[in-house]
Amino acid sequence: MLDALLRIFGWRFLLVTGDTTVLDRWLWLRRGLQPGGVRTFDAGCGNGAFSIYAAHTGNRVVAASFSAEEQHDARERAATLGITGIDFRQIDLRELARHREALGTFDQIICLETIEHLTDDAGLVGSLAAMLEPGGRLLLSTPFAEHRPLYTEEREPSPVEDGSHVRYGYSQEQLAALASGAGLEAREGAFVSGVVSQKLTDLMRRLALRVGVTPAWLIVLPLRPLVVLDRPLSRLLGYPALSVALCAVKPGGPIVSER
Numbered sequence: 001m002l003d004a005l006l007r008i009f010g011w012r013f014l015l016v017t018g019d020t021t022v023l024d025r026w027l028w029l030r031r032g033l034q035p036g037g038v039r040t041f042d043a044g045c046g047n048g049a050f051s052i053y054a055a056h057t058g059n060r061v062v063a064a065s066f067s068a069e070e071q072h073d074a075r076e077r078a079a080t081l082g083i084t085g086i087d088f089r090q091i092d093l094r095e096l097a098r099h100r101e102a103l104g105t106f107d108q109i110i111c112l113e114t115i116e117h118l119t120d121d122a123g124l125v126g127s128l129a130a131m132l133e134p135g136g137r138l139l140l141s142t143p144f145a146e147h148r149p150l151y152t153e154e155r156e157p158s159p160v161e162d163g164s165h166v167r168y169g170y171s172q173e174q175l176a177a178l179a180s181g182a183g184l185e186a187r188e189g190a191f192v193s194g195v196v197s198q199k200l201t202d203l204m205r206r207l208a209l210r211v212g213v214t215p216a217w218l219i220v221l222p223l224r225p226l227v228v229l230d231r232p233l234s235r236l237l238g239y240p241a242l243s244v245a246l247c248a249v250k251p252g253g254p255i256v257s258e259r
Contacts, residue, residue, distance in 0.1 A: 002017070002077075003076075003080050006077060006080050006081055007080065007081075010081065011049075011052050011053060011056055011081050011083065014047065014048070014049035014052060014053075014077065015049060016221070016224065017047070017049075017217075018047070019200070019201040019204055019205075020193070020196075020197040020200045020201055020204075020220075020224060020227055021192070021193045021197055021198075021201055021242060021243070022049060023224075023227070024192050024193040024197050024227075024230075024242075024243075025050075025112050025113070025141060025192055025193075025243070025245075026049070026050065026053065028141070028190055028192050028245050029050060029053075029110065029112070029139060030053075032137065032139050032188065032247045033053075033054060033057065033059075033108065033110070033139065034059075034107065034108055034137070035057035035058055035059070036057070036058045036059070037058055037059070037060060038059055038060070038107035038108060039059070039060050039061075039062075039104075039105070039106045039107050039108075040054045040059040040060065040061045040062070040106060040107065040108050040109070040110065041061075041062050041064070041103065041106040041108075041109045041110070041128075041131060042054065042061060042062070042063040042064065042109075042110045042111075043064055043093055043096070043109060043110065043111040043114060043124075043128060044064065044065060044093060044111060044112070044113070044114030044117075045063035045064060045065050045070075045071075045074060045088075046065065046070060046074075047070065047073065047074055047077070048063060048070075048073070048074025048075075048077055048078060048086075048088075050110055050112065051063035051074065051078075051086050051088075051110075052074075052077065052078055052081065052083050052086065054110065055078070055083050055084070055085040055086045056083060058085075059085065059108075060085050061085060061086045061087065062086075062087045062089060062103060062106070063086055063087070063088050063089065064089050064090075064091040064093065064096075065088075065090065065091070066090065066091065066092040066093065067090070068090050071088045071089075071090050074088060075088045089103075093114065093118065093124055094118060094120065094124075094161070096124060096127045096128075097123070097127050100127060100130060100131055103131060104131075105131055105132065105133050105136075106131055106132060106133065106136060107132075107133055107135075107136050107137075108132075108136055108137045108138070108139065109128050109131065109132060109136070109137070109138045109139065110139050111124075111125075111128060111138065111139070111140050111141075112139070112140070112141045113141055113142060113143070113243065114142070115140070115142050115170075115178075116142050116143055116165045116166065116167050116168075116169065116170075117161070117163065117164070117165060117166060118161065118166065119159065119161055119166055121167075121178060122178060122181060122182070125138075125140075125178045125179065125181070125182045126181070126182045128182070129179075129182035129183055129184050129250060130182075132184075132250040133250070134250055134251065134252030135249065135250060135252065136249070136250050137187075137247055137248065137249050137250070138179065138184060138246075138247070138248045138249075138250075139245075139246075139247055140175065140179070140245065140246045140247075140248065141192060141243050141244065141245035141246070142169065142170050142175065142243060142244060142245075143165070143168065143169035143170070143242065143243055143244075144169050144170070144171075144191065144240060144241050144242060144243055144244040145168065145169035145170050145171045145174070145244075146169070146171075146240045147169055147198075147240050147241060147242045147243070148198070148239075148240060150198065150201060150202055150205065150242070151201075151202040151205040151206055152205060153165075154168075155168055156168065169244075170244055171244070172189050172244050172246070175189070175244055175246045176189065176246060176248075179246060179248035183250065183251070184248035184249060184250055184251075185248060185249050185250075185251055186246055186247075186248050187247045187248060187249050188246070188247040189244070189245065189246050189247075190244070190245045190246075191241035191243070191244055191245070192241060192242065192243040192244070192245050193230075193241055193242035193243055194230040194231055194233065194234030194239060194241055194242075195230065195233055195234045195237055195239035196226050196227050196229050196230040196233060196234075197227050197230050197242070198239075198242050200220055200223055200224065200226070200227070203220055203223075204216050204217065204219075204220045207219055207220070
């Protein structure tokens with residue numbers, strides 16, 4: 001079914017196959033992602049949606065994930081869409097430092113909703129910074145320290161690295177400090193996913209436990225256009241964003257202006 005829908009709707013369908021926050025992250029990412037034949041690393045590529053998008057814009061992409069199953073599925077999705085230019089690699093990001101020489105350097109790096117899964121977040125950001133060319137950019141997002149817990153989410157997650165979160169979230173200042181500590185210059189901060197997007201995600205999670213993932217997705221699908229109210233309603237209610245995002249640049253090269 002997914003293959004058929006991908007053929008009909010193209011790569012954009014991947015932005016609505018999960019919860020609503022995936023689309024929110026893409027809306028932020030597309031403002032900072034440099035198109036064309038630049039070399040891009042997707043650190044923690046998940047279902048491959050953002051790697052496929054980057055390749056669609058003309059990027060030469062290396063997409064890394066620790067999960068062989070995720071990599072297989074992402075590779076199949078790219079093939080179904082006829083998207084080339086992606087090198088899918090099974091890499092545990094906790095061991096990224098020993099892969100750096102083989103991977104080479106990149107013009108930009110995507111790392112979305114990943115650092116909160118690793119105990120050594122500073123080590124990961126440091127490795128990513130070392131992989132950037134001078135003037136290259138890191139596009140980073142992670143849960144906001146003041147967000148309200150999503151359904152089933154714990155405010156005090158276990159510190160054990162078992163694939164789930166090891167920390168609840170970050171402030172803008174903490175995220176900028178991580179980038180600065182790795183020798184990067186913070187250029188643009190943002191908040192991603194407001195009250196509507198979060199409530200729809202909560203609803204889908206609750207329904208999934210009762211009726212299954214696919215029926216839950218189908219029930220929530222007609223409600224997704226309500227996200228146009230996300231920003232104004234979040235401001236009105238003073239509702240905290242789910243994620244905080246940052247574009248950081250490595251000094252020493254030409255800076256590409258934001259689009």
